Amino acid sequence: xxxxxxxxMKADYEPWWQFDGWEEYIVSTKQFDTEQQxxxxxxxxLAQFRNKYEFEAHKNxxxxxxxSEDECEFCEACDDDAQIxxxxxxxxxxxxTR
Numbered sequence: 001x002x003x004x005x006x007x008x009m010k011a012d013y014e015p016w017w018q019f020d021g022w023e024e025y026i027v028s029t030k031q032f033d034t035e036q037q038x039x040x041x042x043x044x045x046l047a048q049f050r051n052k053y054e055f056e057a058h059k060n061x062x063x064x065x066x067x068s069e070d071e072c073e074f075c076e077a078c079d080d081d082a083q084i085x086x087x088x089x090x091x092x093x094x095x096x097t098r
Contacts, residue, residue, distance in 0.1 A: 002031035004038035005091040006045060012073060015087025016063040035092075042090065049086060064088040 009015055011025040032038035046064065050056060053066035066086045075082040 002033060003093055004032040004035060005089075006030045006032075006038070006042055007089040007091070008045070009087045009089065010084065011087065012075065012082035012084055014057065014063070014065040014085050015089050016059045016065075038092070042088075045088065049088070053086060062090045064090075 007015075007029050008027045009022065009025040010027050011022070013019065015022075030041060032041065049064070049066040054068045056064065056066050058064045064087065066088075067083055069083075071084045072081040073084055074080075
């Protein structure tokens with residue numbers, strides 16, 4: 001079992017909401033045995049997203065959301081455009097026990 005995970009999801013809501021079925025929006029999951037490997041990978045991914053996307057928000061150092069206003073998809077249920085968010089979910093031993 002890996003101690004550290006970074007989950008990347010892409011959805012029309014921020015990753016901290018984790019609505020039913022949120023797992024369907026997972027793009028990738030990376031797993032690490034050591035905190036050092038994990039921290040290096042997280043820092044690299046955050047730097048990439050910060051360079052690529054105009055906006056950023058985070059909650060509890062576990063959830064990060066990135067977006068650009070021009071990246072939207074039409075939502076039939078709401079009959080309007082919905083913002084697309086690139087979400088990062090961080091799972092560490094500390095986060096899992098909370």
